[in-house]
Amino acid sequence: MNIDQGNSLKYESISFIESTSVTESRGQLTVQWKDSFRQIIASCIAHCIVIPAGANMAFSAILLPQLRASKDIPITNSEASWIASLVTISMPLGSILGGVLMDKFGRKKTCMITTIPFAIAWIVLATASNVTVIYLGRTLAGISSGLTTVCLVYVSEITHPNFRAMLLSLNSVYVSFGILLICVLGYFMTWRMVCYALFFIELVVFLFLFLVPESPHWFITFRHNREAAGSSLRWLYRNAKIYSDENRRLTSVPNTENTDQFKFFDINTYRTPVIYKPLVILTVIFVIQQLTGAYVIIFYAIDIFKQIFGNIEGEKEEYLALVFFGIIRFVTALIGAAVSKRVGRRYLLFISGAGMCITTFIGGMYMYAKEGQPDYNGYISLVCVLIYVFFGTLGYLVIPWTLIGELLPVKVRGKLGSLLIGLAYIYMFGIVKIFPTLLSFIGFKWILCGFSAVNLVGIGFVYKYLPETLGKRFSEIEQFFTN
Known part of the structure; x- marks a missing residue:
């Protein structure tokens, strides 16, 4: 991508996915749904690698209660918090490693590599006999989850701008499906059997990845191989006219880009607006x-549902709420993916932030007002939390990840994007690790009010600093930061 407007033409050849393409309009072509069928198939297959990532996040929700109930492997509260949070602290390792692997070996091969440590992790967990082995399995699973960030880069580079937002949003659909899978399987199966089921999924995903092409973008930028890039492009665009137009745009300008010029620890690298501005915006978001x-x-x-239900005995309500939670996340992710083709990122984040702000405030205040009273109804607070989950899935759980594939320049997208995601996982670790302590000391009602305040701040930040990316070429997004 360009550092200034003078370089935009050079990066236009690299960012083939942004060309408009078989309806003629002012000499350009427009890609229709039928012409993007193979891009959609490739995106769907690539996104399968994040199903276990979603399952991995939700796995502790069923693992910890089952461990406490069965006494199969005795755990303390401290060990329980580590079992939950080890995943998040090990994710940055996988994320940073993924940035190196995807630039060196390619986006597709890195997607395939991701399934291997995941498969090992599920077997380790399924056969665990003590807490230490569970720690090991959770750590391996966390590293594998970090590696799955390659999916966002791969999809952003094989899709046309008209469909890029929608297909990137599928990431949340697949993560949500992984969460739903855990919620449903955890209702019927033991945690060990769930691990075996996830191991089988890894094998299937690995085999399906053989069917998709490598990113033409990667071939051009990191291998300077126009023939291989053309072959991948031919797979993605079966229509001869569109393929010819896209291939011309991809190969028409000599590739003079030095892919080694990005110096990770050189402060001068970050003085260019197209790098430091999106970097700061994404960090805050x-x-x-x-x-x-x-x-x-x-x-x-x-654990949260138990806080909401209070003195209701038994676990039936909590597990049914967990299943509803998974269904809401999955259905909302589908809705978000569908509307993302027409509704901009900013608007979705506004709606998401406002909805989360209102529902958490109402839920927290209701729990505070009814605390200790006999007419307290846990289902009212539960509804607030589930609506909060709906609004969160519509925006904040999805869009920050997909913005990495849109705001960051091509030459830094792999390494710098992986670093940003790694930092996000560190933030996640901090929140997940201290949450049980906060829950014990201040209670869920005040935690909800804190969430409400943060969402209010988020609305203001997005309004002030985040540019709209819907339907924009990468060069247009860069010009926004340059100007």
Whole structure:
């Protein structure tokens, strides 16, 4: 991508996915749904690698209650918090490693590599005999989850701008499906059997990844191989006219880009507006994302539902609420993906932040007003939390991740994007680790009010600083930061 407007033409050849393409309009072509069928198929297959990532986040929600109930492997409260949070602290390792692997070996091969440590992690967990082995399995699973960030880069580079937002939003659909899978399987199966089922899924995903092409973008930028890029492009665009137009745009300008010019630890690298501005914006948005508490509910769903239901005995209500939680996340992710083709990122974040702000405030205040009273109804607070989950999935749980594939320049997207995601996982670790302590000391009602305040701040930040990316070429987004 360009550093200034003078370089925009050079990066236009690299960012082939932004060309307009078989309706003629002022000499350009427009890609229709039928012409993007293979891009959609490739995106759907690539997104399958994040199903276990979603399952991994929600796994502690069923693992911890089952461990406490069965006494199979005795755990303390401190060990329980580590079992939940080890995933998040190990994610940055996988995320940063993924940035190196995807630039060196390619986006597709890195997607395939991701399934291997995940498969090992599920077997380790399924056969665990003590807490230490569970720690090991959770750590491996966390590293694997970090590696799955390659999916966002891969999808952003094989899709046309008209469909890029929608297909990137599928990431949340697949993560939500992984969460729903855990919620449903956890209702019927033991945690060990769930691990075996997830191991089988990894094998299937690995085999399906053989069917998709490598990113033409990667071939051009990191291998300077126009023939291989053309072959991948031919797979993605079966229509001869569109393929010819896209291939011309991809190869028409000599590739003079030095892919080694990005110096990770050179401060001068970050003085260019197209790098430091989106870097700062994404950093703040990821901090807000984690402080909204959207991910905490995934890790501690059963414990949170027990707080909501109060003195209701038994676990039936909590597990049914967990299943509803998974269904809401999945359905909302589908809705978000569908509307993302027409509704901008800013608007979705506004709606998400406002909805989360209102529902958490109402839920917290209701629990405070009815605390200790005999007419307290836990289902009212539960409804507030589930609506909060709906609004969170519509925006803050999804969009910050997809913005990495849109705001960051091509030459830094792999490494710098992986670093940003790694930092987001560190923020997540901090929140997940201290949440049980906060829950014990101040109670869920005040935690909800804190989430409400953070969402209010997020609305203001998005309005002030985040540019709209819907339907924009990468060069247009860069010009926004340059100007």
